[in-house]
Amino acid sequence: xxxxxxxxxxxxxxxxxKWENHKFSMNLVNPNNKRKFExxxxxxxxxxxxxxxxxxxxxYRVKAFTYxxxxxxxxxxxxxxxxNGAKNYTNDGDSVHRLFYDTVKGGDFRSREANVHRLAExxxxxxxxxxxxxxxxxxxxxxxxxxRSFGGAxxxxxxxxxxxxxxxxxxxxxxxxxxxxxxxxVELHTRSELLDVVTKDGQACGIVVRDLLSGxxxxxSAHAVVLATGGYGNVYFLSTNAMxxxxxxxxxxxxxxxxFANPCYTQIHPTxxxxxxxxxxxxxxxxxxxxxxxxxxxxxxxxxSRSAAEIPESERDYYLERKYPAFGNLVPRDVASRNAxxxxxxxxxxxxxxxxxxxxFSAAIERDGLDTISAKYGNLxxxxxxxxxxxxxxxxxxIYPAIHYTMGGLWVDYHLMTTVPGLYSIGESNFSxxxxxxxxxxxxxxxxxxxxxxxxxxxxxxxxxxxGEPVVPTSDPxxxxxxxxxxxxxxxxxxxxxxxxxxxxxxxxxxxxxxxIGMERNKAGLEQTLSDIPALRxxxxxxxxxxxxxxxxxxxxxxxxxxxDFFELAELMARDALTRDESCGGHFRVxxxxxxxxxxxxxxxxxxxxxxxxxxxxNAQTRHREELTxxxxxxxxxxxx
Amino acid sequence: xxxxxxxxxxVTVKVWRQDGPSDKGHFETYEQPVTTDAxxxxxxxxxNESLNEQGGEPIVFESDxxxxxxxxxxxxxxxxxxxxQKATATCxxxxxxxxxxxxxxxxxxxxxxFPVIRDLAVDRSPLDRIIEAGGYISVNTGAASDANLTxxxxxxxxxxFDAAACIGCGACVAACPNSxxxxxxxxxxxxxxxxxxxxxxxxxxTENMVEVMEExxxxxxxxxxxxxxxxxxxxxxxxxxxxxxYVKAKVKNRxxxxxx
Numbered sequence: 001x002x003x004x005x006x007x008x009x010x011x012x013x014x015x016x017x018k019w020e021n022h023k024f025s026m027n028l029v030n031p032n033n034k035r036k037f038e039x040x041x042x043x044x045x046x047x048x049x050x051x052x053x054x055x056x057x058x059x060y061r062v063k064a065f066t067y068x069x070x071x072x073x074x075x076x077x078x079x080x081x082x083x084n085g086a087k088n089y090t091n092d093g094d095s096v097h098r099l100f101y102d103t104v105k106g107g108d109f110r111s112r113e114a115n116v117h118r119l120a121e122x123x124x125x126x127x128x129x130x131x132x133x134x135x136x137x138x139x140x141x142x143x144x145x146x147x148r149s150f151g152g153a154x155x156x157x158x159x160x161x162x163x164x165x166x167x168x169x170x171x172x173x174x175x176x177x178x179x180x181x182x183x184x185x186v187e188l189h190t191r192s193e194l195l196d197v198v199t200k201d202g203q204a205c206g207i208v209v210r211d212l213l214s215g216x217x218x219x220x221s222a223h224a225v226v227l228a229t230g231g232y233g234n235v236y237f238l239s240t241n242a243m244x245x246x247x248x249x250x251x252x253x254x255x256x257x258x259x260f261a262n263p264c265y266t267q268i269h270p271t272x273x274x275x276x277x278x279x280x281x282x283x284x285x286x287x288x289x290x291x292x293x294x295x296x297x298x299x300x301x302x303x304x305s306r307s308a309a310e311i312p313e314s315e316r317d318y319y320l321e322r323k324y325p326a327f328g329n330l331v332p333r334d335v336a337s338r339n340a341x342x343x344x345x346x347x348x349x350x351x352x353x354x355x356x357x358x359x360x361f362s363a364a365i366e367r368d369g370l371d372t373i374s375a376k377y378g379n380l381x382x383x384x385x386x387x388x389x390x391x392x393x394x395x396x397x398x399i400y401p402a403i404h405y406t407m408g409g410l411w412v413d414y415h416l417m418t419t420v421p422g423l424y425s426i427g428e429s430n431f432s433x434x435x436x437x438x439x440x441x442x443x444x445x446x447x448x449x450x451x452x453x454x455x456x457x458x459x460x461x462x463x464x465x466x467x468g469e470p471v472v473p474t475s476d477p478x479x480x481x482x483x484x485x486x487x488x489x490x491x492x493x494x495x496x497x498x499x500x501x502x503x504x505x506x507x508x509x510x511x512x513x514x515x516x517i518g519m520e521r522n523k524a525g526l527e528q529t530l531s532d533i534p535a536l537r538x539x540x541x542x543x544x545x546x547x548x549x550x551x552x553x554x555x556x557x558x559x560x561x562x563x564x565d566f567f568e569l570a571e572l573m574a575r576d577a578l579t580r581d582e583s584c585g586g587h588f589r590v591x592x593x594x595x596x597x598x599x600x601x602x603x604x605x606x607x608x609x610x611x612x613x614x615x616x617x618x619n620a621q622t623r624h625r626e627e628l629t630x631x632x633x634x635x636x637x638x639x640x641x
Numbered sequence: 642x643x644x645x646x647x648x649x650x651x652v653t654v655k656v657w658r659q660d661g662p663s664d665k666g667h668f669e670t671y672e673q674p675v676t677t678d679a680x681x682x683x684x685x686x687x688x689n690e691s692l693n694e695q696g697g698e699p700i701v702f703e704s705d706x707x708x709x710x711x712x713x714x715x716x717x718x719x720x721x722x723x724x725x726q727k728a729t730a731t732c733x734x735x736x737x738x739x740x741x742x743x744x745x746x747x748x749x750x751x752x753x754x755f756p757v758i759r760d761l762a763v764d765r766s767p768l769d770r771i772i773e774a775g776g777y778i779s780v781n782t783g784a785a786s787d788a789n790l791t792x793x794x795x796x797x798x799x800x801x802f803d804a805a806a807c808i809g810c811g812a813c814v815a816a817c818p819n820s821x822x823x824x825x826x827x828x829x830x831x832x833x834x835x836x837x838x839x840x841x842x843x844x845x846x847t848e849n850m851v852e853v854m855e856e857x858x859x860x861x862x863x864x865x866x867x868x869x870x871x872x873x874x875x876x877x878x879x880x881x882x883x884x885x886x887y888v889k890a891k892v893k894n895r896x897x898x899x900x901x
Contacts, residue, residue: 050782
């Protein structure tokens with residue numbers, strides 16, 4: 001396999017004119033002809049719901065698919081903090097260019113400048129759209145929209161709706177979608193899971209889904225297929241993702257020819273509640289804002305058995321304040337996370353499983369009073385107490401980093417189209433805008449930018465020349481063969497009849513991935529991982545037990561396929577991390593760090609996107625590259641001492 | 642150095658098992674040791690692990706975010722929707738709410754509008770039909786004006802948010818002796834009717850949503866059980882608000898269509 005150079009199709013011209021000019025130069029589909037095109041949208045989170053609604057409004061015939069019972073359940077709903085928008089309502093000097101600059105820099109110079117600029121350009125429209133839909137953003141006493149500041153930015157550009165911004169934005173997008181469902185322009189398929197992307201002569205022509213209630217496997221054809229299926233954080237088993245989040249749709253597209261980009265770029269959130277038991281099912285995030293008033297520490301001694309209150313000041317190590325006097329407890333996410341791992345690995349972790357660090361509010365309570373701290377963080381303290389049974393006003397919180405976002409995903413060009421013509425990917429499922437590290441309050445922005453304001457334009461350009469072309473009938477062998485393959489997979493799972501559950505293997509896989517492709521990676525560990533994962537997978541295929549039958553709601557069967565895809569993804573993550581001989585953003589190779597312990601990029605050799613091509617089961621993928629150029633934001637090195 | 646309880650308790654779990662919508666269904670009883678730090682759903686996860694080991698079929702129940710926001714989870718626990726802890730969805734309930742030796746009866750949400758799919762999973766899609774009937778503001782993508790063009794009084798925005806906090810779990814319906822969906826419907830109607838953006842369609846929205854609601858669900862007789870069960874503590878005031886708006890809507894919509 002020869003390495004090919006990927007064409008990102010970024011338009012010519014100055015960065016600030018690219019999108020504007022491109023909108024004019026793209027081909028259009030006449031309003032009356034839009035109804036002649038069928039589009040499938042998979043996933044109904046922020047990206048999928050906004051895309052399906054917008055395409056339906058334009059007049060396309062849309063089919064939307066979700067594995068949930070209703071579109072309103074998608075995990076976008078759990079985002080707490082907010083959404084960035086370059087409105088400059090606070091008059092503090094924000095602009096499209098500043099949001100663009102912050103995002104490229106925050107992404108540690110591994111994103112595509114043109115995409116990021118477009119994201120910043122449409123960010124303000126998202127705020128307008130959501131407000132018009134009735135999203136109850138926070139307001140000041142004059143009735144105008146309020147803003148807060150967020151990590152990685154020196155301006156206040158984050159719009160928020162209490163601690164439930166994702167929920168409110170999703171309800172907005174969902175209501176727009178349901179309006180189109182009612183109008184008949186979108187056909188909604190709930191409880192339907194994508195199990196294959198179908199191509200004919202290299203062009204995406206439809207999907208195969210399983211009805212999760214009846215088990216029936218059906219084919220659906222269209223002129224274009226859009227995947228809005230989220231990230232792959234659950235490859236770690238424990239993450240802040242919802243239980244059902246998975247990589248299956250993106251992965252099966254990958255197996256049909258869509259390149260998978262930068263899988264090793266995953267993001268860790270430093271302040272989550274640590275696991276309390278081996279059977280813990282997921283992790284819960286606590287807002288990062290807590291680090292404004294909490295002091296992070298661990299005991300000086302390994303294996304400390306005293307409670308926090310019994311450890312005198314002289315025997316505590318406020319390690320962030322000690323190592324980073326300028327930023328202290330407010331160092332960026334990746335730095336805070338890696339340092340927590342270091343002290344826990346030294347045996348100085350706290351809590352019943354010695355797997356956390358203290359986040360202590362006693363100094364803040366003494367300084368500002370209980371009422372002030374309660375007014376700021378009361379709801380978070382309550383949530384913490386509900387989960388752990390501990391009162392954080394009296395005893396320090398215990399926190400530990402956890403995976404909560406994946407920057408890698410399907411490679412897409414400027415049109416958000418994958419390497420398979422007619423197959424698009426939007427939101428977290430693509431790789432496009434965050435480089436090696438995503439800034440806070442930017443995930444919601446990107447999902448909605450793609451769905452409301454980018455894809456509805458670019459998809460028309462791809463369809464315009466295909467007027468009069470019929471969809472591939474579902475009786476075509478490309479569909480019937482895909483259905484047959486899925487049905488035989490299902491029978492194989494049910495017939496395996498081993499002894500261990502799917503969850504058992506998922507948990508074991510997650511342990512390997514977390515230990516070796518988590519906060520820190522090194523060559524030896526990654527090489528070991530490349531033999532450990534296939535070995536565990538072999539055991540999985542031989543000894544898993546998938547109870548029940550094919551023609552009913554069978555959650556074990558659903559999970560079996562998802563976990564199988566995670567195995568293949570995990571291997572690719574290891575290979576991607578191993579071949580990227582540098583550190584950048586969320587990818588920290590211990591061999592490549594500055595004397596200060598920061599990520600040491602190698603711009604000479606790695607200022608590119610790694611996009612992997614599937615070569616069939618049992619063969620290693622081929623690594624292709626898209627070179628990145630930074631003409632508008634100068635490359636620089638971060639430091640927080 | 643643990644400061645939390647972390648003790649292990651033994652509970653007897655009586656779970657509703659039902660193979661499919663047409664199966665009659667029955668209770669099965671299981672014994673399950675569990676630490677009090679586990680969540681209620683993790684206790685069911687453990688139970689499923691052991692059922693799998695013994696060659697049985699796991700209990701079907703639904704959950705997703707396990708942070709109390711997506712609304713996917715929800716079962717009756719000892720006769721109460723989402724169980725004993727106030728303002729808490731099933732996924733946020735922890736075993737420290739129970740004692741060693743407790744018997745815990747777990748059933749699906751019971752409502753005519755929510756047919757059982759399997760074991761503890763029910764079909765709540767009628768709630769989507771209500772939204773489809775008008776639970777939106779008709780603004781096409783791109784048609785919005787600048788967000789700060791229309792100030793919204795802070796208290797109206799806050800009140801609208803209180804209604805919009807609904808997670809669509811359906812506990813209100815399950816808790817209601819009449820299986821009524823007034824709290825859910827009124828939360829959505831209240832959210833939009835309290836905002837300036839929602840005024841243009843206020844009367845048609847209210848009438849359409851209420852009438853679709855009545856196709857699927859029972860009538861409200863002011864028991865207030867819905868509010869007690871609601872994980873987001875949505876206020877009963879929204880039901881009163883909806884009822885007033887519905888009467889007004891009937892009159893206004895007739896007038897608008899020239900029938901008055």
